[in-house]
Amino acid sequence: MGTNNIVIILIRCIVVAIYLLWLIRYNKAKRMDETLAFSFDTRSWIEIAAVIIGNLCLMFIPVTQANVGLMLVLGYAMLVISFLHLRRFVIVGKKVVFLLEHPFDVKSLSNLKYQKGVMHISIKGQSFKVRYPIGNKEKIEERLSGKYFRKSR
Numbered sequence: 001m002g003t004n005n006i007v008i009i010l011i012r013c014i015v016v017a018i019y020l021l022w023l024i025r026y027n028k029a030k031r032m033d034e035t036l037a038f039s040f041d042t043r044s045w046i047e048i049a050a051v052i053i054g055n056l057c058l059m060f061i062p063v064t065q066a067n068v069g070l071m072l073v074l075g076y077a078m079l080v081i082s083f084l085h086l087r088r089f090v091i092v093g094k095k096v097v098f099l100l101e102h103p104f105d106v107k108s109l110s111n112l113k114y115q116k117g118v119m120h121i122s123i124k125g126q127s128f129k130v131r132y133p134i135g136n137k138e139k140i141e142e143r144l145s146g147k148y149f150r151k152s153r
Helices: 001-031 040-061 068-087 136-144
Strands: 090-092 095-099 100-107 111-115 118-125 128-132
Touching: 001 040, 001 068, 001 095, 001 100, 040 068, 090 136, 111 136
Parallel strands: none
Antiparallel strands: 090 095, 095 100, 111 118, 118 128
């Protein structure tokens, strides 16, 4: 077993660990607010499907001497893509927003706006931005326009 094969196995394990850590954080947020629910638009579904297909190819294509270089490149690419993909999920509940892999209280949010595919939001005075958030834009705006949402002054 060569060094490249070992690196590919490590990349596969790290990708699985990234998804497990995200799932643990999501379950923590789900315990804080049972109303958290996934809601995606068409663009989000297409992106989710593409990332899942890429990760399944990484996991289940056998590594041979002929394709070890391709698998190494695919592994590095899917490692970066999976990490960045999971950070862009925006899931909204009644009390909690799951954003950037962390749960935030809806009462601490302010100044939500979309500009050219970028969602800008302030959390306790600290501004954050998420490029092309994975979620339904209309649902996010609808949920965050309630009585706890404070518009910019």
